[in-house]
Amino acid sequence: MKQLGDIAGVFAYLSLLTVGGGMAAFPELKTLTVDVHHWLTFPTLLHFYSLGQLAPGPNMMMVASIGAVVAGVPGALVALVAFFLPTGLLTFAIGRLWMHLGTWRWRPAIQAGLGSVSVGLVLAGAIIMGRGVLNGVLYVAIAITVFLLLFKSKINPAYPIVSSGLIALGAHYL
Protein backbone atom coordinates (compact mmCIF):
# COMPACT_ATOMS: atom_id res chain seq x y z
CA MET A 1 0.00 0.00 0.00
CA LYS A 2 2.79 2.40 0.82
CA GLN A 3 4.29 1.79 -2.60
CA LEU A 4 1.00 2.58 -4.33
CA GLY A 5 0.79 5.77 -2.29
CA ASP A 6 4.33 6.72 -3.34
CA ILE A 7 3.50 6.02 -6.98
CA ALA A 8 0.37 8.17 -6.76
CA GLY A 9 2.28 11.03 -5.13
CA VAL A 10 5.21 10.97 -7.54
CA PHE A 11 3.15 10.85 -10.72
CA ALA A 12 0.50 13.35 -9.60
CA TYR A 13 3.37 15.76 -8.85
CA LEU A 14 5.15 15.04 -12.15
CA SER A 15 1.96 15.59 -14.14
CA LEU A 16 1.83 19.22 -12.98
CA LEU A 17 5.29 19.83 -14.48
CA THR A 18 4.38 18.72 -18.01
CA VAL A 19 3.94 22.25 -19.34
CA GLY A 20 4.45 22.17 -23.10
CA GLY A 21 4.85 18.40 -23.25
CA GLY A 22 5.99 15.32 -21.38
CA MET A 23 9.72 16.02 -21.80
CA ALA A 24 9.45 19.02 -19.48
CA ALA A 25 8.90 16.58 -16.61
CA PHE A 26 11.87 14.37 -17.53
CA PRO A 27 14.46 15.94 -15.18
CA GLU A 28 12.21 15.44 -12.12
CA LEU A 29 11.07 12.05 -13.42
CA LYS A 30 14.69 10.91 -13.42
CA THR A 31 15.42 12.40 -9.97
CA LEU A 32 12.36 10.88 -8.28
CA THR A 33 12.18 7.42 -9.86
CA VAL A 34 15.92 6.72 -10.15
CA ASP A 35 17.69 8.73 -7.43
CA VAL A 36 15.07 9.09 -4.68
CA HIS A 37 12.92 5.94 -4.85
CA HIS A 38 15.32 3.58 -6.71
CA TRP A 39 12.42 2.05 -8.61
CA LEU A 40 14.55 1.50 -11.70
CA THR A 41 18.01 2.32 -13.09
CA PHE A 42 18.69 5.30 -15.36
CA PRO A 43 19.30 3.08 -18.45
CA THR A 44 15.98 1.27 -17.82
CA LEU A 45 14.20 4.62 -17.53
CA LEU A 46 15.74 5.70 -20.84
CA HIS A 47 14.63 2.45 -22.44
CA PHE A 48 11.03 2.84 -21.23
CA TYR A 49 10.97 6.48 -22.25
CA SER A 50 12.13 5.57 -25.76
CA LEU A 51 9.67 2.68 -26.10
CA GLY A 52 6.99 5.16 -25.06
CA GLN A 53 7.99 7.43 -27.95
CA LEU A 54 7.40 4.51 -30.30
CA ALA A 55 4.02 3.54 -28.85
CA PRO A 56 0.91 5.19 -30.28
CA GLY A 57 -1.11 7.71 -28.29
CA PRO A 58 0.16 10.12 -25.62
CA ASN A 59 3.95 10.02 -25.47
CA MET A 60 4.33 9.55 -21.69
CA MET A 61 2.44 6.29 -21.29
CA MET A 62 5.72 4.87 -20.02
CA VAL A 63 4.51 5.99 -16.58
CA ALA A 64 2.41 2.78 -16.77
CA SER A 65 5.61 0.79 -17.31
CA ILE A 66 7.25 2.31 -14.23
CA GLY A 67 4.10 1.67 -12.17
CA ALA A 68 4.07 -1.94 -13.40
CA VAL A 69 7.75 -2.45 -12.52
CA VAL A 70 7.13 -1.23 -8.95
CA ALA A 71 3.75 -2.85 -8.17
CA GLY A 72 2.41 -4.85 -11.11
CA VAL A 73 -0.87 -4.03 -12.84
CA PRO A 74 -2.27 -2.12 -9.82
CA GLY A 75 0.89 -0.01 -9.89
CA ALA A 76 0.37 0.75 -13.57
CA LEU A 77 -3.25 1.78 -12.95
CA VAL A 78 -2.34 4.02 -10.01
CA ALA A 79 0.46 5.66 -12.01
CA LEU A 80 -1.89 6.36 -14.93
CA VAL A 81 -4.71 7.78 -12.82
CA ALA A 82 -2.29 9.92 -10.78
CA PHE A 83 -0.57 11.17 -13.91
CA PHE A 84 -3.71 12.03 -15.90
CA LEU A 85 -6.48 12.88 -13.43
CA PRO A 86 -5.22 16.10 -11.76
CA THR A 87 -4.09 17.79 -14.97
CA GLY A 88 -7.15 16.41 -16.76
CA LEU A 89 -9.50 18.10 -14.31
CA LEU A 90 -7.44 21.29 -14.54
CA THR A 91 -7.59 21.28 -18.34
CA PHE A 92 -11.33 20.60 -18.24
CA ALA A 93 -11.94 23.54 -15.89
CA ILE A 94 -9.54 25.98 -17.57
CA GLY A 95 -10.79 24.93 -21.02
CA ARG A 96 -14.26 26.17 -20.11
CA LEU A 97 -12.92 29.31 -18.45
CA TRP A 98 -10.42 30.11 -21.24
CA MET A 99 -13.15 30.62 -23.80
CA HIS A 100 -14.33 33.56 -21.71
CA LEU A 101 -10.80 34.95 -21.48
CA GLY A 102 -10.47 35.42 -25.24
CA THR A 103 -9.63 39.08 -24.98
CA TRP A 104 -7.97 39.12 -21.57
CA ARG A 105 -4.86 41.36 -21.84
CA TRP A 106 -2.58 38.94 -19.97
CA ARG A 107 -3.46 35.90 -22.07
CA PRO A 108 -0.84 36.44 -24.84
CA ALA A 109 1.73 37.29 -22.15
CA ILE A 110 1.13 33.98 -20.36
CA GLN A 111 1.29 32.05 -23.62
CA ALA A 112 4.52 33.71 -24.79
CA GLY A 113 6.16 33.57 -21.35
CA LEU A 114 5.37 29.96 -20.57
CA GLY A 115 6.20 29.05 -24.18
CA SER A 116 9.86 30.00 -23.89
CA VAL A 117 10.19 28.44 -20.43
CA SER A 118 8.71 25.17 -21.64
CA VAL A 119 11.18 25.06 -24.55
CA GLY A 120 13.88 25.52 -21.91
CA LEU A 121 12.50 22.58 -19.92
CA VAL A 122 12.49 20.39 -23.02
CA LEU A 123 16.11 21.37 -23.64
CA ALA A 124 16.98 20.49 -20.02
CA GLY A 125 15.26 17.12 -20.47
CA ALA A 126 17.19 16.50 -23.69
CA ILE A 127 20.52 17.35 -21.99
CA ILE A 128 19.81 14.97 -19.09
CA MET A 129 18.66 12.28 -21.51
CA GLY A 130 21.78 12.85 -23.63
CA ARG A 131 24.06 12.27 -20.63
CA GLY A 132 22.62 8.78 -20.32
CA VAL A 133 22.33 7.95 -23.99
CA LEU A 134 25.37 9.45 -25.75
CA ASN A 135 28.04 7.12 -24.37
CA GLY A 136 29.63 6.16 -27.69
CA VAL A 137 30.31 7.52 -31.17
CA LEU A 138 27.62 5.23 -32.62
CA TYR A 139 24.87 6.67 -30.43
CA VAL A 140 25.94 10.27 -31.11
CA ALA A 141 25.86 9.51 -34.83
CA ILE A 142 22.39 7.90 -34.55
CA ALA A 143 20.96 10.86 -32.61
CA ILE A 144 22.35 13.41 -35.09
CA THR A 145 21.18 11.38 -38.11
CA VAL A 146 17.64 10.96 -36.76
CA PHE A 147 17.53 14.66 -35.88
CA LEU A 148 18.54 15.71 -39.40
CA LEU A 149 16.24 13.17 -41.04
CA LEU A 150 13.17 14.24 -39.07
CA PHE A 151 14.08 17.90 -39.38
CA LYS A 152 14.39 17.75 -43.19
CA SER A 153 11.53 15.38 -44.02
CA LYS A 154 8.02 14.58 -42.83
CA ILE A 155 8.40 10.82 -42.43
CA ASN A 156 6.79 9.04 -39.48
CA PRO A 157 9.33 9.20 -36.61
CA ALA A 158 8.67 5.54 -35.83
CA TYR A 159 10.71 4.39 -38.87
CA PRO A 160 14.04 6.08 -38.07
CA ILE A 161 13.67 5.25 -34.36
CA VAL A 162 13.12 1.54 -34.99
CA SER A 163 16.00 1.64 -37.51
CA SER A 164 18.20 3.18 -34.78
CA GLY A 165 17.51 0.17 -32.59
CA LEU A 166 18.27 -2.26 -35.42
CA ILE A 167 21.53 -0.48 -36.27
CA ALA A 168 22.65 -0.60 -32.64
CA LEU A 169 21.66 -4.28 -32.53
CA GLY A 170 23.66 -4.96 -35.69
CA ALA A 171 26.69 -3.15 -34.26
CA HIS A 172 26.39 -5.30 -31.13
CA TYR A 173 26.87 -8.47 -33.17
CA LEU A 174 29.77 -7.11 -35.26
Added chain:
Amino acid sequence: MTDPSTTAAEPRPSLAKVFWVFLVLGATSLGGGVVGYLRTGLVVRQRWLDDTAFVELLSISQTLPGLNATNMAILVGDRLRGGWGALLATLGMCLPSAVLMTAAAFAYDIGGDSAASKAFLHGIAAGALGLVLVVMVQLGSRVLKSAADYVFVLATAGAVAGLGISVPYALLAAGAVAIWWHRPRRNGDR
Protein backbone atom coordinates in the same frame (compact mmCIF):
# COMPACT_ATOMS: atom_id res chain seq x y z
CA MET B 1 -23.39 20.37 -20.64
CA THR B 2 -25.27 21.59 -23.71
CA ASP B 3 -23.83 24.80 -24.99
CA PRO B 4 -25.48 26.10 -28.17
CA SER B 5 -22.40 28.17 -29.02
CA THR B 6 -20.30 25.05 -29.66
CA THR B 7 -22.13 23.88 -32.75
CA ALA B 8 -19.72 22.11 -35.09
CA ALA B 9 -20.08 21.75 -38.84
CA GLU B 10 -21.56 18.27 -38.43
CA PRO B 11 -24.36 17.17 -36.06
CA ARG B 12 -23.22 16.17 -32.56
CA PRO B 13 -21.71 12.68 -32.61
CA SER B 14 -22.84 10.01 -30.14
CA LEU B 15 -20.71 9.26 -27.07
CA ALA B 16 -19.88 5.86 -28.55
CA LYS B 17 -18.66 7.54 -31.73
CA VAL B 18 -16.48 9.98 -29.73
CA PHE B 19 -14.93 7.07 -27.82
CA TRP B 20 -14.37 5.06 -30.99
CA VAL B 21 -12.71 7.88 -32.96
CA PHE B 22 -10.32 8.67 -30.10
CA LEU B 23 -9.64 4.95 -29.53
CA VAL B 24 -8.60 4.62 -33.18
CA LEU B 25 -6.43 7.76 -32.84
CA GLY B 26 -4.89 6.35 -29.65
CA ALA B 27 -4.11 3.07 -31.37
CA THR B 28 -2.77 4.37 -34.67
CA SER B 29 -0.84 7.57 -33.86
CA LEU B 30 2.54 5.83 -34.03
CA GLY B 31 5.79 7.69 -33.62
CA GLY B 32 4.93 10.58 -31.36
CA GLY B 33 3.57 13.13 -33.85
CA VAL B 34 0.17 12.94 -32.21
CA VAL B 35 -0.85 16.50 -33.16
CA GLY B 36 -0.69 15.66 -36.87
CA TYR B 37 -2.88 12.60 -36.39
CA LEU B 38 -5.34 14.64 -34.30
CA ARG B 39 -5.72 17.24 -37.03
CA THR B 40 -6.25 14.61 -39.72
CA GLY B 41 -8.79 12.73 -37.61
CA LEU B 42 -10.75 15.61 -36.09
CA VAL B 43 -10.56 18.40 -38.69
CA VAL B 44 -10.19 16.56 -42.00
CA ARG B 45 -12.02 13.25 -41.53
CA GLN B 46 -14.73 13.88 -38.93
CA ARG B 47 -15.06 17.65 -39.48
CA TRP B 48 -15.79 18.09 -35.79
CA LEU B 49 -13.63 21.25 -35.73
CA ASP B 50 -12.31 23.78 -38.21
CA ASP B 51 -8.63 24.72 -38.29
CA THR B 52 -9.13 27.93 -36.30
CA ALA B 53 -10.81 26.07 -33.44
CA PHE B 54 -8.16 23.32 -33.63
CA VAL B 55 -5.27 25.78 -33.28
CA GLU B 56 -7.08 27.60 -30.47
CA LEU B 57 -7.60 24.37 -28.49
CA LEU B 58 -4.03 23.28 -29.24
CA SER B 59 -2.61 26.50 -27.82
CA ILE B 60 -4.62 25.95 -24.61
CA SER B 61 -3.32 22.36 -24.49
CA GLN B 62 0.26 23.52 -24.81
CA THR B 63 -0.01 26.27 -22.20
CA LEU B 64 -1.57 24.06 -19.53
CA PRO B 65 0.20 21.20 -17.78
CA GLY B 66 -0.66 17.79 -19.19
CA LEU B 67 0.17 16.11 -22.47
CA ASN B 68 -1.04 17.60 -25.73
CA ALA B 69 -2.77 14.38 -26.75
CA THR B 70 -4.85 14.02 -23.58
CA ASN B 71 -5.49 17.75 -23.18
CA MET B 72 -6.81 17.86 -26.74
CA ALA B 73 -9.00 14.81 -26.07
CA ILE B 74 -10.47 16.56 -23.01
CA LEU B 75 -11.09 19.89 -24.76
CA VAL B 76 -12.50 18.38 -27.96
CA GLY B 77 -14.55 15.78 -26.07
CA ASP B 78 -16.02 18.53 -23.87
CA ARG B 79 -16.96 20.62 -26.92
CA LEU B 80 -18.63 17.67 -28.62
CA ARG B 81 -20.43 15.97 -25.74
CA GLY B 82 -19.69 17.80 -22.47
CA GLY B 83 -18.08 16.08 -19.46
CA TRP B 84 -18.82 12.51 -20.59
CA GLY B 85 -17.41 13.29 -24.00
CA ALA B 86 -14.20 14.56 -22.39
CA LEU B 87 -13.90 11.44 -20.22
CA LEU B 88 -14.57 8.94 -23.01
CA ALA B 89 -12.29 10.73 -25.47
CA THR B 90 -9.45 10.64 -22.93
CA LEU B 91 -10.02 6.96 -22.10
CA GLY B 92 -10.06 6.08 -25.80
CA MET B 93 -6.87 8.03 -26.39
CA CYS B 94 -5.01 6.37 -23.51
CA LEU B 95 -6.29 2.79 -23.52
CA PRO B 96 -4.24 1.24 -26.37
CA SER B 97 -0.84 2.55 -25.30
CA ALA B 98 -1.58 2.00 -21.58
CA VAL B 99 -2.06 -1.71 -22.28
CA LEU B 100 0.98 -1.76 -24.56
CA MET B 101 3.35 -0.02 -22.12
CA THR B 102 2.20 -2.12 -19.16
CA ALA B 103 2.88 -5.24 -21.22
CA ALA B 104 6.27 -3.77 -22.19
CA ALA B 105 7.24 -3.57 -18.52
CA PHE B 106 6.61 -7.30 -18.05
CA ALA B 107 8.35 -8.17 -21.33
CA TYR B 108 11.32 -6.07 -20.20
CA ASP B 109 11.58 -8.13 -17.03
CA ILE B 110 11.83 -11.28 -19.12
CA GLY B 111 14.09 -10.19 -21.98
CA GLY B 112 15.40 -6.74 -21.12
CA ASP B 113 18.55 -7.92 -19.41
CA SER B 114 20.18 -9.59 -22.40
CA ALA B 115 23.02 -7.63 -23.97
CA ALA B 116 21.36 -7.72 -27.40
CA SER B 117 18.05 -6.23 -26.27
CA LYS B 118 19.97 -3.60 -24.27
CA ALA B 119 21.85 -2.62 -27.43
CA PHE B 120 18.56 -2.43 -29.34
CA LEU B 121 16.86 -0.31 -26.66
CA HIS B 122 19.89 1.96 -26.34
CA GLY B 123 19.79 2.53 -30.11
CA ILE B 124 16.10 3.40 -29.84
CA ALA B 125 16.93 5.83 -27.04
CA ALA B 126 19.51 7.58 -29.23
CA GLY B 127 16.90 7.85 -32.00
CA ALA B 128 14.30 9.15 -29.54
CA LEU B 129 16.78 11.82 -28.42
CA GLY B 130 16.98 12.97 -32.06
CA LEU B 131 13.17 13.17 -32.07
CA VAL B 132 13.11 15.19 -28.83
CA LEU B 133 15.54 17.69 -30.36
CA VAL B 134 13.40 18.06 -33.49
CA VAL B 135 10.28 18.64 -31.39
CA MET B 136 12.19 21.24 -29.39
CA VAL B 137 13.36 23.08 -32.51
CA GLN B 138 9.85 23.05 -34.03
CA LEU B 139 8.27 24.20 -30.77
CA GLY B 140 10.97 26.87 -30.48
CA SER B 141 10.49 28.19 -33.99
CA ARG B 142 6.82 28.81 -33.23
CA VAL B 143 7.27 30.24 -29.74
CA LEU B 144 10.59 32.10 -29.66
CA LYS B 145 10.25 35.56 -31.15
CA SER B 146 12.90 37.78 -29.54
CA ALA B 147 16.42 37.50 -28.12
CA ALA B 148 14.92 37.65 -24.63
CA ASP B 149 12.96 34.47 -25.33
CA TYR B 150 16.21 32.64 -26.10
CA VAL B 151 17.67 33.94 -22.85
CA PHE B 152 14.67 32.45 -20.97
CA VAL B 153 15.21 29.12 -22.74
CA LEU B 154 18.92 28.97 -21.86
CA ALA B 155 18.38 30.21 -18.31
CA THR B 156 15.69 27.60 -17.65
CA ALA B 157 17.71 24.77 -19.21
CA GLY B 158 20.91 25.85 -17.45
CA ALA B 159 19.17 26.09 -14.07
CA VAL B 160 17.62 22.62 -14.38
CA ALA B 161 20.22 20.58 -16.28
CA GLY B 162 23.34 22.49 -15.19
CA LEU B 163 22.70 23.59 -11.61
CA GLY B 164 20.23 20.83 -10.74
CA ILE B 165 17.57 23.28 -9.55
CA SER B 166 14.29 21.43 -9.32
CA VAL B 167 11.78 22.05 -12.08
CA PRO B 168 8.94 23.70 -10.08
CA TYR B 169 11.26 26.46 -8.80
CA ALA B 170 12.73 27.01 -12.26
CA LEU B 171 9.26 26.98 -13.79
CA LEU B 172 7.85 29.49 -11.29
CA ALA B 173 10.86 31.82 -11.31
CA ALA B 174 11.58 31.80 -15.05
CA GLY B 175 7.86 31.72 -15.85
CA ALA B 176 7.14 34.77 -13.70
CA VAL B 177 10.01 36.77 -15.24
CA ALA B 178 9.07 35.70 -18.79
CA ILE B 179 5.38 36.51 -18.34
CA TRP B 180 6.31 39.87 -16.83
CA TRP B 181 8.63 40.56 -19.78
CA HIS B 182 5.72 39.91 -22.17
CA ARG B 183 3.26 41.86 -19.99
CA PRO B 184 0.59 43.84 -21.78
CA ARG B 185 1.85 47.37 -22.51
CA ARG B 186 -0.44 50.31 -22.79
CA ASN B 187 0.84 51.59 -26.14
CA GLY B 188 2.21 49.40 -28.89
CA ASP B 189 0.99 45.83 -29.17
CA ARG B 190 3.86 44.35 -27.22
